[in-house]
Structures are given as structure tokens and as C-alpha cells.
Amino acid sequence: MRTAYSVESVRAAERELMARLPEGALMARAAAGLAAVCAELLARGRGRVYGSRVVLLVGPGDNGGDALYAGARLARRGAGVTAVPMDPARVHPGGLAALRAAGGRVGASVPERADLVVDGLLGIGGRGGLRPAAAALVERIPAGATVVAVDLPSGVDADTGEVAGPAVTADVTVTFGAYKPGLLTDPGASRVGAVRLVDIGLEPPEHAVAMEALQHADVARLLPVPSASSDKYRRGVVGVVAGSEQYPGAAVLAVAGALRGGAGAVRYVGPAAEAVLARFPEVLVGRGRVQSWVVGPGLGAGRAEEVGRALADADVPVLLDADGLRGLDGAVVRGRRAATLLTPHAGEAAALLGVAREEVEAGRLGAVRELARRYGAAVLLKGSTTLVAPAGGGAVRVNPTGTSWLATAGSGDVLSGLAGALLAGGLPGVDAGSAAAYLHGLAGRFAAGGAPVVAQEVAAALPEAWRSVRAAGQ
Numbered sequence: 346m347r348t349a350y351s352v353e354s355v356r357a358a359e360r361e362l363m364a365r366l367p368e369g370a371l372m373a374r375a376a377a378g379l380a381a382v383c384a385e386l387l388a389r390g391r392g393r394v395y396g397s398r399v400v401l402l403v404g405p406g407d408n409g410g411d412a413l414y415a416g417a418r419l420a421r422r423g424a425g426v427t428a429v430p431m432d433p434a435r436v437h438p439g440g441l442a443a444l445r446a447a448g449g450r451v452g453a454s455v456p457e458r459a460d461l462v463v464d465g466l467l468g469i470g471g472r473g474g475l476r477p478a479a480a481a482l483v484e485r486i487p488a489g490a491t492v493v494a495v496d497l498p499s500g501v502d503a504d505t506g507e508v509a510g511p512a513v514t515a516d517v518t519v520t521f522g523a524y525k526p527g528l529l530t531d532p533g534a535s536r537v538g539a540v541r542l543v544d545i546g547l548e549p550p551e552h553a554v555a556m557e558a559l560q561h562a563d564v565a566r567l568l569p570v571p572s573a574s575s576d577k578y579r580r581g582v583v584g585v586v587a588g589s590e591q592y593p594g595a596a597v598l599a600v601a602g603a604l605r606g607g608a609g610a611v612r613y614v615g616p617a618a619e620a621v622l623a624r625f626p627e628v629l630v631g632r633g634r635v636q637s638w639v640v641g642p643g644l645g646a647g648r649a650e651e652v653g654r655a656l657a658d659a660d661v662p663v664l665l666d667a668d669g670l671r672g673l674d675g676a677v678v679r680g681r682r683a684a685t686l687l688t689p690h691a692g693e694a695a696a697l698l699g700v701a702r703e704e705v706e707a708g709r710l711g712a713v714r715e716l717a718r719r720y721g722a723a724v725l726l727k728g729s730t731t732l733v734a735p736a737g738g739g740a741v742r743v744n745p746t747g748t749s750w751l752a753t754a755g756s757g758d759v760l761s762g763l764a765g766a767l768l769a770g771g772l773p774g775v776d777a778g779s780a781a782a783y784l785h786g787l788a789g790r791f792a793a794g795g796a797p798v799v800a801q802e803v804a805a806a807l808p809e810a811w812r813s814v815r816a817a818g819q
């Protein structure tokens with residue numbers, strides 16, 4: 346599991362560690378790690394550090410200090426290093442002295458050519474959008490230079506991933522001690538490039554985890570696997586309430602996801618039975634006992650009664666997607682005994698929250714947490730970075746798999762069937778949602794392989810995704 350911590354808990358862990366170490370030790374560790382990554386990038390790009398042109402963008406705080414000490418190390422290895430302060434009156438004094446002593450220089454403007462630019466403007470102390478002096482430096486970053494962000498790209502909010510105005514887009518982000526949520530969540534996540542974590546000895550407590558990303562072995566532990574004593578009922582029957590005369594395909598795709606998600610059986614309820622059976626003769630038609638309900642894909646308007654009926658089955662986990670999310674009653678959801686998992690995309694999340702879609706896109710982490718709080722349900726917010734918030738608060742899961750090729754009609758229907766099967770297999774809402782997103786993202790990558798993919802191919806690639814994940818768990 347990859348974990349990310351809030352700025353507040355990183356600061357607390359930093360204070361604790363600093364009290365036990367000589368002054369400056371932490372910054373020295375951070376700068377050494379940063380310089381090592383920079384040297385590696387220069388060696389890869391140019392063959393050597395000696396003679397390379399390095400520009401440091403230096404902010405007024407410790408983030409600038411890290412950049413200056415790392416620049417001093419590179420200067421000692423023969424790089425030509427120029428530091429450009431955001432505010433010449435506020436520069437980390439020790440870092441500046443070290444750079445000068447190593448032969449680095451200070452410039453008033455960003456040189457036009459550089460092999461490597463180190464963004465040390467703002468780290469975890471950055472607040473709000475970049476101020477004009479910082480934005481002006483970012484605008485001047487020479488084209489073609491490799492950009493390394495110190496701790497996080499300046500202009501990205503460390504706790505939320507929000508980007509208000511201009512921000513650095515890095516090729517590599519060297520982060521210290523712990524991942525921060527903003528590195529894992531869009532829009533920030535799309536600015537970070539490859540993330541390198543430098544161990545500086547920080548140990549934030551486990552209860553302070555703000556975000557986590559599953560890895561193969563975690564998912565392998567979650568996936569239900571039939572045992573010798575299993576039968577189809579024990580594996581879980583998924584009831585799929587989906588599709589309409591207008592959208593029969595959504596029912597087919599949700600059923601495909603549920604079958605490939607390991608359901609012992611799938612029951613289909615709705616007007617698209619003919620289309621479903623033509624594709625999957627193994628499906629049972631009509632109501633009956635189920636271990637989870639998947640309600641909503643392609644349902645169309647005016648089907649509130651069916652949604653209400655599933656929710657009233659208080660002891661059976663329910664997944665609500667698409668039209669199943671229309672006009673959802675918070676009190677009804679909060680009153681349920683079994684898990685409820687909501688799987689909106691940004692537009693549906695915006696409708697539930699009563700805000701504009703853009704607001705959800707700009708603040709995905711806040712939106713998914715707020716929905717989980719309001720409905721007392723697990724919430725999976727789909728999109729460029731899929732987030733899953735647990736019902737009772739706590740760490741939000743971010744999905745590390747996936748590809749933008751998944752932005753294709755019907756792929757969300759496959760995901761809801763898949764997550765429904767995992768709910769039927771006994772997984773709690775947050776685990777079912779995050780394991781499903783993980784498999785779905787992997788299947789999307791396998792099926793696409795760099796070319797357009799359609800939703801049924803994503804469903805067809807799910808067995809390959811299972812095998813890949815299970816292989817890591819053995």
C-alpha cells in the first residue's frame with residue numbers, strides 16, 4: 346500500500362524528528378536525495394553532470410533551501426548552477442552561502458537555456474495560487490529543460506491537489522519523507538511526472554494516513570476466491586437493475602462486469618432481458634434472493650421506484666450508479682444497515698452536491714469526502730483519477746491503474762457490475778470500489794495497449810487483470 350499524509354501530520358512528524366537530530370540534518374538529507382536524482386537525470390540526458398546548466402527557482406522558505414543545498418552539491422560536481430530567487434530579500438541564508446561557496450551564482454532572471462530546472466519555489470508551505478513574482482519565474486522555464494519539482498510542483502496544493510492558476514509541470518517530483526495527497530489526486534497529479542520518494546527518516550503515525558493507493562498484493566488479498574466448499578450462492582448472487590428500451594446495452598455491460606467480477610450468478614431485473622440473454626445465457630431473469638444489488642446503468646428517468654426497492658432491502662449491499670443516483674435521499678441511504686456504494690462521475694457528483702461540474706473537477710478530493718459524509722456511504726468518484734472514500738471518514742483510496750482510453754461509453758457500466766460482484770462476495774464498500782477500480786483500470790490498459798478500446802473489450806480483459814493481480818499475491 347502506498348500512503349499519503351496531510352501537511353499537518355508531515356509537519357508533526359518533522360517536529361518530532363527534528364527534536365532528536367542536529368539542526369539542519371533534515372534539510373541536508375532532503376537536499377542530498379534531491380541532488381542524487383538531479384545528477385541521475387543529468388547523467389541520463391547528457392552523459393555527465395560536469396558542464397551541465399542547472400537553474401534553481403528559489404522561493405522564500407525551506408523549499409528554496411532544499412534547492413540551494415542540492416544546487417551546491419551539483420556545483421561541486423562541476424555543473425554551472427544559477428539560482429534565481431523569487432524575492433532576493435527572502436532567501437534561505439545557509440543554502441545561499443553553501444551555493445556560493447560551491448561556485449554557484451545568483452541571477453536576477455531565468456536564463457534562456459538550461460538542461461535542468463529545479464523548482465524550489467514552494468513546498469508544503471504554499472498557500473493559494475502562485476503570487477505574481479512566482480508565476481513570472483514559472484512562465485520563463487526554458488522549453489526543453491528537464492523540470493524537477495522539490496517536494497511538490499509549486500502551485501499544486503499539497504493537501505488537495507487543487508491548482509489555482511499557473512503551476513509548475515514537472516518531469517520528476519522528488520518528495521521528502523511521505524507522499525502528500527496532492528501528488529496523487531488530479532488536477533495536481535497530472536503535474537507531478539514521475540514521483541521519487543526520498544526517505545529522510547520521517548515516521549508519520551498510521552492513523553494519520555490521508556490517502557492510500559492499493560498495489561497488486563493488496564488487491565490480491567482483497568479478491569474473494571472460491572474454496573472447495575463454495576457454491577454459487579456462497580460466492581454471491583448479484584442482482585442487476587439496469588438498462589431500458591432506450592439503453593439495453595448498459596444492462597449487458599453491467600452484467601458482463603458482474604460475471605467477470607466473480608459472481609456465483611447474476612440475476613437481471615428490467616426490460617433488456619432479451620439483449621442480456623442473447624449475450625449471456627447463464628443469467629437468471631427476474632427478482633429473487635441476491636447478495637448485492639447494482640442499480641442504475643442505463644435505467645433512464647422515472648425509475649425511482651426500483652431504486653427505492655433495492656435501497657429498502659436494508660441488509661443487502663447496494664451499488665448505485667448513473668440514473669440510480671438521481672434525486673437520492675440522504676436519510677434513506679444513511680438509514681441502511683448493509684453497505685451502500687455510490688459511483689458517480691463528476692457530473693453526477695456535482696448534481697448530488699448541488700454545485701457545478703467544474704467545481705468537482707477542481708476539488709475532487711473534497712467532493713468525494715463530502716459525498717461520503719453526507720450520505721454515510723462509500724463513494725467512488727470516477728474520472729481521470731478515481732477516488733474512493735469510505736463511509737465513515739478516514740483515508741481516501743486513489744486508484745493507481747487505468748488509462749484515459751477508459752473514457753469510452755459503457756466502461757462505467759462494466760465497473761458497476763464488477764464492484765457489485767465484489768460487494769456480493771462480502772467486501773466492504775470501500776474495498777469493493779477500490780479493488781474494482783484497480784482491476785477495471787488494469788483491464789483497460791491490457792485491452793487498449795495504446796489504441797482505442799470499447800467497453801466490452803474492457804470486460805473481456807478482466808480475467809487477465811485478475812490473473813495479473815493474483816500472481817502478485819502468491
Ligand SMILES: NC(=O)C1=CN([C@@H]2O[C@H](COP(=O)(O)OP(=O)(O)OC[C@H]3O[C@@H](n4cnc5c(N)ncnc54)[C@H](OP(=O)(O)O)[C@@H]3O)[C@@H](O)[C@H]2O)[C@@H](O)CC1
Nearest residue numbers: 359372405406407408467468469470471472474475476496
Ligand atoms: N516537512 C519536512 O519534513 C521537511 C521539509 N523540508 C522542506 O521544507 C518545505 C516547507 O518549507 P516552508 O515551511 O518554509 O514552506 P515553503 O513551502 O518553502 O513556502 C513557504 C514560503 O512561501 C511563501 N508563499 C506561500 N504561498 C505562496 C504563494 N502562493 N505564492 C508565493 N509565495 C508563497 C510564504 O510566504 P508568506 O506567506 O510568509 O509571505 C513562505 O515564505 C518542504 O516542502 C520541503 O521542501 C525539507 O527541507 C526537510 C524536511
Ligand SMILES: Nc1ncnc2c1ncn2[C@@H]1O[C@H](COP(=O)(O)OP(=O)(O)O)[C@@H](O)[C@H]1O
Nearest residue numbers: 690727728729748749751752754755756757758
Ligand atoms: N480521463 C480519464 N482517465 C482515466 N479513466 C477515465 C477518464 N475518464 C473516464 N475514465 C473512466 O472511464 C469510466 C467511465 O465511466 P462513466 O463516466 O460512468 O461512463 P459510462 O456511463 O459511459 O460508462 C470510469 O471508470 C472512469 O473512471
Ligand SMILES: [K+]
Nearest residue numbers: 464467495499
Ligand atoms: K516546489
